[in-house]
Each structure stands twice: as structure tokens, then as C-alpha cells.
Amino acid sequence: MAFDLVVKNGLVILPGGEKNVDIGVTDGKIAAIGTDIDAGDARVVDAAGLIVSPGMIDAHVHISEPGGSIRDHWEGYDTGTRASAKGGVTSFIEMPLNQIPATVDAESIQKKFDAGEDKLSVDVYSYGGLVPFNLNGGIQELDDNGVVAYKAFVATAGDRTIEGDFMNVDDYSLYEGMRQIAKTGKLLSIHAENGPITDKLGQLAQERGETSLAAYVDSRPVFTEVEPIQKIILFARETGCRVHIVHVACEEGIDLIHQAASEGVDITCETCTHYLYFYKEELDDIGPVVKCSPPIREKSRLEGMWDRVFDGKVMFVTSDHSPCTPDLKDTDNAFEAWGGISGIQNNVDMLFDEAVQKRGMSLVQFSDIIATNVAERFALEGKGRIEVGYDADFVLIKGDSPYTVEKEELEYRNKISPYIGREIGAQVAGTILRGEEIYSLENGVSDVKIGKFYK
Structure with a gap:
């Protein structure tokens, strides 16, 4: 041969x-x-x-192209996919934000494809958005145009001053969207934080003069992750929609998801490299470059998160690569800084070091959490294994x-x-x-x- x-x-x-x-x-x-x-x-x-190893399939990546003249200087396809290649990522699934317009219908996804033409160093799969304003045909248009899954926020998302920006769902939009997505057979991935509570706690902290990253973490307590996960499980049972919870940052959320899955709900979750490496007590020494949501939690929680990865309760690990321009991180007020971490270039090496070299993870489990499980959950044909064909x-x-x-x-x-x-x-x-x-x-x-x- x-x-x-x-x-x-x-x-x-x-x-x-x-x-x-x-x-x-x-x-x-x-x-x-x-x-x-x-x-x-x-x-x-x-x-x-x-x-x-099979090349990493990063299931959670934000590229900001097209930028709609507002985010043109954030992460583009050229640089984002070059960083992926250097980091050992051979494919990623791109989130439907922070592009302008957000990817919510046939017209916007075509603008995304046009923006990335001839700029890709790695293969790219697409998420479609679930927002309150695409329930009248947009979800089906995205299915027709080849998205592998959908994404919704129950946390506050998007900038209402920007036309075409993403938007979080209300309870009805979530319910109706899940009914429609269930008919496609595809996954709905959800950012699970209670927006009204975290927004108000953040407002009160700022009114008290709080500016630190530690205070930011405290304004988004664990129960604000757990409560919406409970609701999503209930909605999934009601609608039959397959669901996935992105970037879970607490043990309680993972345990709740695992319990629901054991009871027959089609639900999985991921965590991110930064939730397995950084910890709250060091954040203010690092600065706003490490701000994200859900927030990075206490050092005492790190090994509990790792235990759940090793136990198979976390299906895969992602970067949630969510870059911005330096000025949006250049502030002494953590509440005002952009919430997102640039991490796709250091997922494979950091995970290998922390999981395999320091904690003894098997190589097969390592390849499962960076590639095989992603390909299986999102039905990415021909990806994620070193196997003939x-x-x-x-x-x-x-x-x-x-x-x-x-x-x-x-x-x-x-x-x-x-x-x-x-x-x-x-x-x-x-x-x-x-x-x-x-x-x-x-x-x-x-x-x-x-x-x-x-x-």
C-alpha cells in the first residue's frame, strides 16, 4: 500500500x-x-x-469575526486558528457569539462562513444560537445550514446597544427553543448562571466599593450555577431536548448533572482548563486577564473538580477561548473588565502536564477528554480517534x-x-x-x- x-x-x-x-x-x-x-x-x-494523540477538538471557542466594525480587533479566524494549530487543536466548535451579527439564522451564518474563507489553519464546526428573536424559523435555518449544536445563555449576555449582538433567553424562549431543537436531534449547550441574582449581587458589591477579583467571585456564588442547572434538567425532561452544560466550575453542578444522567436525562457537561489550574486566592495577583464566568473558585475545590474529571462525570475539557482587546482588561475594577480567557494555545500542554504527568491520568482517558468524547457527543464523523478510516x-x-x-x-x-x-x-x-x-x-x-x- x-x-x-x-x-x-x-x-x-x-x-x-x-x-x-x-x-x-x-x-x-x-x-x-x-x-x-x-x-x-x-x-x-x-x-x-x-x-x-488524536488532535484536540476544542468544543468551546469564540472567534469574533465578523466584528461588525465594533469587534474587528478582537480574535479573527487567521490568528485564532494559528493559535489552535500551535496548541495541538486540530478542530474546534465555534460559539455563535462574539461575532456581529451573532450566528442566529441563515443570513448570519453565511456571513460567518464568508468571513473565515481561506483563513482557517484548522477545521471548524459551528454552533447556532438560541435567542428570543430566532424562534420563528431561525433555529430551523441553522439546522439546514449545518450547525452541529445550539447555544443559549440563561446568564445575562450580549450588549443591547449593539444591533445583531447575542442575547440571553427568558424562561419561555428557553422552553420553546428546546422544543424546537429537540426536533432536530441536536444538542443544546447552555451557560448556566442565574443572571438576575448575579447581576444584582455584582451591582451591590460595586456600590460598596468592591473592585477585586475575589469580590467578583463572591458575587457569583455556587448556588447561582446549581439553580439554573436544576431548571434545565426539568425543561429537558419536559421537552426531550438533549442538553450539555458548558464550563461547569463547581463540584455541586457536576454531581447534579451526573445524577440526572443516571436517571435517564440526556445531559452531559464540560469544564475548562482554567477551572482545573487557577484558584480564587491567586486571582488578584494575576489581574483581570484571568476573569471569566462562571468564576474561578477556591483552591480547596481544585482536587474535587479533578476527581470528577477522573471519575468520568465531566465528559470533556475545553478552553472557552474568549479573547478581547487589551484595553478591556486594563482596569483596576474587576467588575468592569471583560470576562473571558485566552487559552486555546495552552490547553493540550497544560492538561497533559496537570492530568497525566502530575496526577497519573491514563493516556486513553486523556485522549478521550480532549478529542474522542467530543466527537462522539457532537457526532463529528471521522474525528477524534486514531483508527483506520x-x-x-x-x-x-x-x-x-x-x-x-x-x-x-x-x-x-x-x-x-x-x-x-x-x-x-x-x-x-x-x-x-x-x-x-x-x-x-x-x-x-x-x-x-x-x-x-x-x-
């Missing part, structure tokens, strides 16, 4: 366990897995000393290879990140998308744009 590419000598994470095998690739697909594969005239990647999407990981994150090495349009200055004990040595090298330590990020939108 003739191959285009052969990856040799690596420790390859297969569905049944890791093995020292070679991978033969033809036409972007995995064509053979075995020992001593004859490369012939194929390109050869020598992965000796490296771990070969699947896309040849790989991340090559160099373990026990500490380095310090430097600002200049970030591919983001705005080079801000809470990981700057942190030492990470592993590196992404290379990223391969459908058999083509899109990043390596030696060559950097490829300028060839082979990524595509999946519809």
Missing part, C-alpha cells in the same frame, strides 16, 4: 490503549496502523520519544519538557493570557491535520490554510 505520510516510532494512543506503532496516511485518512510500516516514497514524521488529525506531545509561556510566542491577535510566565511541563511538538503538518517546534505554524468549515 502506498502512503502520503507515515508517522513512525511514536507511542500512539489507540482506543484500546497506547502502543508503539506506525501510522500510514493516504488522502488525509488513516489507512494503516502497525509495526514497521514501509514508508516507501511517503513523507515520514519521526515521533520517537513523543506521544501521538478516521481523519489523520494528530497532536505530537513531548512529555517531561518544561518551558515557560512567553507573550511573544502566542499566536493570538492580542497577546494576552493568564498563562504568560507559567511553566508547563510538556510541549506540543507537532500538529497534523488530515495528514498535513500545520505546526512543529522546528518549523512553527504553517502559512498554508487547509482548514475548512464543516456543515
